[in-house]
Amino acid sequence: MSESRELLLVRYGEIGLKGKNRSHFVSALVKNLQKALERVDCDAEVSHRFGRVYVEWTRGDREAIYGVVASTFGVVSFSPAVRVPLDQEAMCRAAEEAFRSAREGRTVKTFKVEARRSEKAFPLTSMEINRAVGGYVLRRHRDISVDVHDPDVTLNIEVRSEGILIYSRVIPGPGGLPVGTSSKAMLLLSGGIDSPVAGWYALKRGIALEAVHFHSFPFTSERSLQKVRDLCQVLAGYAGPIPLHVVHFTEVQRAIQQQVPSSFRITVMRRFMFRIATALAEARGALALVTGESVGQVASQTLESMRAIGEVTSLPVLRPLVGFDKHEIVTDARRIGSYELSILPYEDCCTIFVPENPQTRPKLERVRKVEEPLDVDALVEEAVGRTELEIIEPPRTFASVL
Amino acid sequence: MQGIYLDHAATTPVRPEVVAAIQECFTVHFGNPSSPHAVGLAAEAAVRRAREQVAAAAGVSRDEVVFTSGGTEANNLALRGAARTVRRGGGTLLCSAIEHPSVLETVRALQDEGFSVRQIPVDRSGAVRLDQLAELVDANTRLVSVAYVNNEIGAVQDIAEVVRTVRQINPDAVIHTDAVQALGKLPLAPWAWGVDLVSLSAHKIGGPKGVGALLVRRGTRLVPLLTGGEQEAGLRSGTENVPGIVGFGLAAELAAAEMDDLARRLGRLRRRVVELVQERLPVAQVLGPPLAEAAPHIVNLALPGVKGEVMVRLLSEAGVYVSTGSACSAKKRVQSHVIASLGVADELKEASLRISLGRETTEEDVERAAEEIVRAYEELVQWRR
Numbered sequence: 001m002s003e004s005r006e007l008l009l010v011r012y013g014e015i016g017l018k019g020k021n022r023s024h025f026v027s028a029l030v031k032n033l034q035k036a037l038e039r040v041d042c043d044a045e046v047s048h049r050f051g052r053v054y055v056e057w058t059r060g061d062r063e064a065i066y067g068v069v070a071s072t073f074g075v076v077s078f079s080p081a082v083r084v085p086l087d088q089e090a091m092c093r094a095a096e097e098a099f100r101s102a103r104e105g106r107t108v109k110t111f112k113v114e115a116r117r118s119e120k121a122f123p124l125t126s127m128e129i130n131r132a133v134g135g136y137v138l139r140r141h142r143d144i145s146v147d148v149h150d151p152d153v154t155l156n157i158e159v160r161s162e163g164i165l166i167y168s169r170v171i172p173g174p175g176g177l178p179v180g181t182s183s184k185a186m187l188l189l190s191g192g193i194d195s196p197v198a199g200w201y202a203l204k205r206g207i208a209l210e211a212v213h214f215h216s217f218p219f220t221s222e223r224s225l226q227k228v229r230d231l232c233q234v235l236a237g238y239a240g241p242i243p244l245h246v247v248h249f250t251e252v253q254r255a256i257q258q259q260v261p262s263s264f265r266i267t268v269m270r271r272f273m274f275r276i277a278t279a280l281a282e283a284r285g286a287l288a289l290v291t292g293e294s295v296g297q298v299a300s301q302t303l304e305s306m307r308a309i310g311e312v313t314s315l316p317v318l319r320p321l322v323g324f325d326k327h328e329i330v331t332d333a334r335r336i337g338s339y340e341l342s343i344l345p346y347e348d349c350c351t352i353f354v355p356e357n358p359q360t361r362p363k364l365e366r367v368r369k370v371e372e373p374l375d376v377d378a379l380v381e382e383a384v385g386r387t388e389l390e391i392i393e394p395p396r397t398f399a400s401v402l
Numbered sequence: 403m404q405g406i407y408l409d410h411a412a413t414t415p416v417r418p419e420v421v422a423a424i425q426e427c428f429t430v431h432f433g434n435p436s437s438p439h440a441v442g443l444a445a446e447a448a449v450r451r452a453r454e455q456v457a458a459a460a461g462v463s464r465d466e467v468v469f470t471s472g473g474t475e476a477n478n479l480a481l482r483g484a485a486r487t488v489r490r491g492g493g494t495l496l497c498s499a500i501e502h503p504s505v506l507e508t509v510r511a512l513q514d515e516g517f518s519v520r521q522i523p524v525d526r527s528g529a530v531r532l533d534q535l536a537e538l539v540d541a542n543t544r545l546v547s548v549a550y551v552n553n554e555i556g557a558v559q560d561i562a563e564v565v566r567t568v569r570q571i572n573p574d575a576v577i578h579t580d581a582v583q584a585l586g587k588l589p590l591a592p593w594a595w596g597v598d599l600v601s602l603s604a605h606k607i608g609g610p611k612g613v614g615a616l617l618v619r620r621g622t623r624l625v626p627l628l629t630g631g632e633q634e635a636g637l638r639s640g641t642e643n644v645p646g647i648v649g650f651g652l653a654a655e656l657a658a659a660e661m662d663d664l665a666r667r668l669g670r671l672r673r674r675v676v677e678l679v680q681e682r683l684p685v686a687q688v689l690g691p692p693l694a695e696a697a698p699h700i701v702n703l704a705l706p707g708v709k710g711e712v713m714v715r716l717l718s719e720a721g722v723y724v725s726t727g728s729a730c731s732a733k734k735r736v737q738s739h740v741i742a743s744l745g746v747a748d749e750l751k752e753a754s755l756r757i758s759l760g761r762e763t764t765e766e767d768v769e770r771a772a773e774e775i776v777r778a779y780e781e782l783v784q785w786r787r
Contacts, residue, residue, distance in 0.1 A: 218715035218782075257785055 006062065007083055008069060009165060010053040013076035013175065028178035028206075029053060029074040035240055036072055039394055040064040049162065064397075066171065071238050073204055075173030079156070083163045086122055091129070091164050092136040095155050099137050102153045102168040110147035111137065117159040129157055177206030179239045184208040185288040185318060186281040188273060189232060189244070191224050194292030194321055196231045196338035197329050201320035202290045203239050210284055211235070211242055211392075212277045214249040227344055229392055234338045236394040245280050248386045249273075252379050259373045267362045268371055270309040275380045278313040280387065289313060294321040294329070304361035311364065405721030406767045406774075408675075410606070410760030411553050411583060411700050412725055417608035417656065417761075420649045424610060427645035435642050436631065445644050452651025456615055459658035460581075460590050460602065468616045468634045469647050473582040473603035474504040475627075476616040477547075479637065480599040481508045483624035484545050484576045485517055493544030498522045498530050498559075499743040500552050502580060506739070509547070517544065524743050527691040528557030532567050539571040546575055550590075551583035554740040554756055555690025556700030558588065565596035576622065582606055582614070586657030587665055587697055598622040602654075604646065608761060609653030613646030660761075668759045669698035671768045675757060676701055678772035683779055689746060689754055699759045702741070704750040705775075708782040713755055716778040722771045725756040 012029055026048055033046045033055065042060020046053065055069060055078075069078050082098060084090040099111060115129035124132060133155065134146055158165040187199040189211040199209055213228045229244065236242045252272050260268050277289055293301050310317050321329055333339035359366075407415075416424075427448065433441035435449050450464075457464045470476045485495060497509050499521045513519045522535050530548055539546070548564050551557070561579050568575050578599040581590060586607040592600045600617035604610055618624060618637070630639030657664075673693055679686050689702040705713065710726035717724055726738075741751050757771070 218712050218719065221711070221715055254785070 005056060005058050007081045007165075008055040008065070008078050009081045009167060010055060010069060010078045010173075011076045012053060012074050025074070025178060025181055026053070028181045029072070032074065032178050032180070032240070033069065033072050036068045036394075037065065039396060040068060050160065070171060070173055072178075073174055073176040073206065073238060074178035076175050077170050077172050079167035079170050081165045081167035083165050085163055086119065086159065087164075088124065088132065091157065091166070092133055094164075094166050095133045095157060096137050096140055098166050098168055099141070099153060099155055102155075103141075106152075108144060108152040110145055110151045111153040111155060112146055112148045112151040113137075113155045113157060115157040115159065119159050119161045121161075122159045129159065133157060174204065174238070176204035179203050179206055180208045182206035182208075184210065184284070184286045185290045186277050186284070186286040187211045187235075187290040188277055188292070189213050189228055190292070191227045191231065191342065191344075192292065193333050193339065193342040194294065194329055196235060196292075196342065197332045197336060198290055198292040198318075198320045199235050200238065200332070200336050200338075202318060203235065207288075207290075207318075209235065209239060209242055209290070210245065210280075210286055212245040212247060212280055212387075214247045214273055214276075216250045216253055217248070219250065219253070227341060229390070230341050231338055232392040233395055234336065234341065236392050237337070240394060242392045243284070244390045244392050246388045246390065247276055247280075247383050248388075249276075249383060252276075252383055255374055255379055260370050263357050263359045264362065264367060264370045266358045267305060267308050267367055268374075270305075271312045271367070271371070272376075272380065272383075274309055274313045274317075275376070276383050276387075278315055279380060279384045281315060283384075286315075288316040288318050290318045290320065292321055293319045294324055294326075302361050304363075305359075308362045308364050308367045405723060406771050407723045408757045408759060408763065408767070408771055409723050409725045410763075411756065411758035413605045413611065414608050414760050415762065416605075416610055416649070417653060419656070420609055420653050423652050424645045424649040427648050431644065431648075433644075435644065436633070445642075448648050449642055449644060452647045455651035455655040456602070459585065459654035460592065460600065460617055462593065462600075462617050463620070465635070466617050466619060468618055468637045469642060469650070470614045470616055470638055471612055471643070472605070472614040473502070473580065473601050474614075476582075476601035476603070476614045477502065477504040477578075477580055478508050479616050479624065479627055480578045480601060481505065481512065481545065481547060482627060483637070484578070484599065484622070485512050485515075486625040487623045488544060492517070493542045494518045494520060494538075494540070495545045495547075496520050496522055496535070496538055496543060497547040498524060498549065500524055500528060500554070500557070500740040501547060501549055502553060502582070505547050505549070505580060518542075522548070524557070526744055526746070527695065528552055528555050528740070528744060529691070530559050530564060532563060535564065535567050536571065539568050539575065541572055543568070543572045543575045545578065547578040547580070549580035549583070551581070551588065551697040551700075552690070552740060553583045553700070554738055555702045555744070556583075556696035557691045558584075558695065558697055561592075561597060562595040569596065583697060583700070585654065586661055587668070587699055589661070592617060593619055599624075604650035604653055607653050607657040610646050610649045613643050613650045615650070664761060665698045668763065669693075671759055671763055671765065672698060672701050672757070674765070675768040675772050676703065678769060679703065679775050682772075682776045687750060689741060689744060689750065700756065701758075702754050702756050703775075704746070704754045705779050706749045706753050708779055709752050710754050712782060713753075713775075713778055716782065717771075717774055720774045720778065722774045724771075725758070726754060 030046045030048050037044045042057050044055055044057035046055050082094050084094045113130045113133045115126040117126050153168055156167050182205055185207050187209050189195045211232050215225050232242055232244050256265050256268050431444050431448050433445035435446035453464050453467045457467050495509050495517050497505055509519050520538050523531050546568050548559050550561055565577055577597045579597050580601045582603040585602050598619045603614040626637045628639045633639055685706050687704045689704050714726050737751050741754055
């Protein structure tokens with residue numbers, strides 16, 4: 001816990017480019033940050049002044065606050081900063097302190113000062129600030145030298161009308177757009193590696209999410225459902241609370257098992273998942289489906305298969321992973337924090353009904369034909385009716401970003 | 403939890419009288435047995451009493467009981483402790499193919515330390531092949547570990563015969579038996595059989611989790627796993643888990659006193675549940691030893707055509723709690739190494755249910771359980787096509 005006032009300077013790149021929508025995006029970012037910071041026991045306040053977003057607090061766990069900012073979409077990067085009045089002596093002293101803490105615990109041989117002056121009333125120019133602060137620091141640290149090309153530490157000094165900001169560290173954020181600025185979609189969330197990553201990329205584009213999971217008790221276990229909740233919670237860490245729709249899928253699977261030839265079961269099963277997800281999306285005001293599919297990754301993820309499955313929904317189907325290789329998805333899953341959960345070996349819907357020889361390139365006409373004996377509308381209606389809604393809250397702890 | 407609990411080989415409810423005894427240790431006799439004052443001495447006396455109780459239940463002397471954190475630690479102390487009395491790479495370690503993971507994985511770890519390791523195969527009933535054992539033992543054999551009762555199929559080994567077979571060839575080999583599933587169900591006479599080390603656990607007999615013991619026959623050399631305050635005659639440093647030890651002592655005493663009646667009753671109930679299921683489902687097959695030869699509380703029933711884990715979930719929903727494989731392997735998605743060692747057909751391997759009975763089990767319980775097993779099977783078998 002810190003006693004003195006702390007400050008983060010938050011940068012938002014892309015949303016700065018959005019022209020007249022800009023104020024809408026910035027206020028969404030401020031609101032999302034403020035909301036996410038409520039999960040931390042602190043008095044942090046988020047403000048927007050002169051094209052900059054600031055997070056300021058006097059009471060709170062610094063690591064947790066950094067963790068929140070580092071996982072909020074729309075944040076390109078952020079810097080722990082100090083703000084001093086427009087005064088040369090105060091600036092030099094604060095810059096020297098910032099340098100001292102920047103060299104703590106590591107080997108620092110070189111540095112440079114990088115000043116920017118937007119407040120032209122300040123008596124020194126940028127070059128003069130560089131010299132003044134550089135000299136001040138050098139006099140107090142005899143073992144270092146200036147290197148303007150590849151310094152170990154860069155002391156940034158921004159002279160603005162509301163004061164002078166000093167910082168040396170730049171911590172990356174996830175980028176993207178603030179969640180909620182791009183409407184809402186329904187994520188098909190399995191217990192696998194791919195779908196949480198797909199959800200993350202949807203969130204990154206500012207899409208708010210609800211998730212739907214197909215549970216086939218007793219063929220899938222309570223533990224596998226818990227794993228899905230845990231994965232959903234990982235996403236909630238980036239998005240805030242996420243509604244999770246748990247569909248009791250066993251009756252649909254039973255009908256498929258009894259009336260559809262083995263090689264078409266996966267295709268027909270996926271069609272039912274899309275139909276049910278679409279019905280839920282429409283009821284909840286979601287405008288698209290999001291899936292973790294990627295072309296050619298497993299035998300059934302062919303364009304033929306996607307076409308046969310996608311036919312049953314009128315909603316756009318977003319497949320953010322379509323351009324990724326498996327190892328790229330795994331790398332992302334690790335970074336996002338879902339990988340360790342995803343590889344827990346509880347069965348999900350797809351792995352339990354795998355037939356010996358699935359149709360990898362199902363013909364649309366055949367799929368429609370094999371589905372004929374099923375009372376599709378009644379099955380969908382029944383499954384939707386038995387769906388349970390849970391709200392998955394974000395975790396209360398944060399991975400260290402330091 | 404309401405329902406019918408038939409998973410006593412995984413763990414048992416703690417007996418109310420044991421709970422009361424433990425409670426007292428948390429609040430009244432909370433002392434550290436190493437403290438020189440009266441509070442410490444009272445705790446020391448409580449541990450001594452528990453040591454006597456466990457010793458009496460197992461048929462050994464008081465000073466041969468080393469309390470541990472449970473069966474896993476007892477097995478680790480036995481194997482690592484005995485193996486490390488010789489220099490690196492000193493000899494061969496033998497264990498049966500159906501040992502508990504806490505033996506199999508420990509032996510595997512010792513292999514990395516330079517010991518050579520061999521597994522003793524079992525026959526279809528789960529009995530250790532003594533002829534194979536005789537071939538595996540030689541002058542380099544350092545250690546042999548064979549569980550008295552197997553936790554998944556209830557197979558009971560003739561430990562005295564194992565000892566005879568080993569010692570005929572190598573009189574110096576150290577012999578260990580994991581008797582965690584046997585305590586309170588079958589008589590123990592470890593020193594008469596000729597073993598050197600015996601593992602026990604409290605929570606399989608109505609005691610608390612987190613406490614067990616290794617019985618160490620006098621004169622057996624062991625290197626401790628933990629260094630510190632040299633508690634438990636230097637073999638297990640760390641302040642004694644007084645509440646756990648006291649609970650273990652009482653549970654062991656009660657279990658020993660009730661053993662004959664309990665074994666008879668459980669044997670009868672176990673036969674009843676198997677018969678009731680087989681009457682309605684003739685495909686149901688007992689895996690492992692014939693019932694008459696098995697430990698009285700465990701049976702492994704294969705129901706070909708359904709997956710054991712799916713059965714377990716459906717039964718759980720109906721309020722009947724059984725297991726598939728051992729609880730430890732149920733989370734990993736692997737076939738039971740025990741069932742695999744029996745050489746049974748593939749369709750049986752995935753279809754096995756372990757039913758294990760305990761003190762609280764009633765006639766009505768097994769009748770209802772049998773009914774639910776039949777019902778669950780009939781529901782699931784429809785899914786086959």
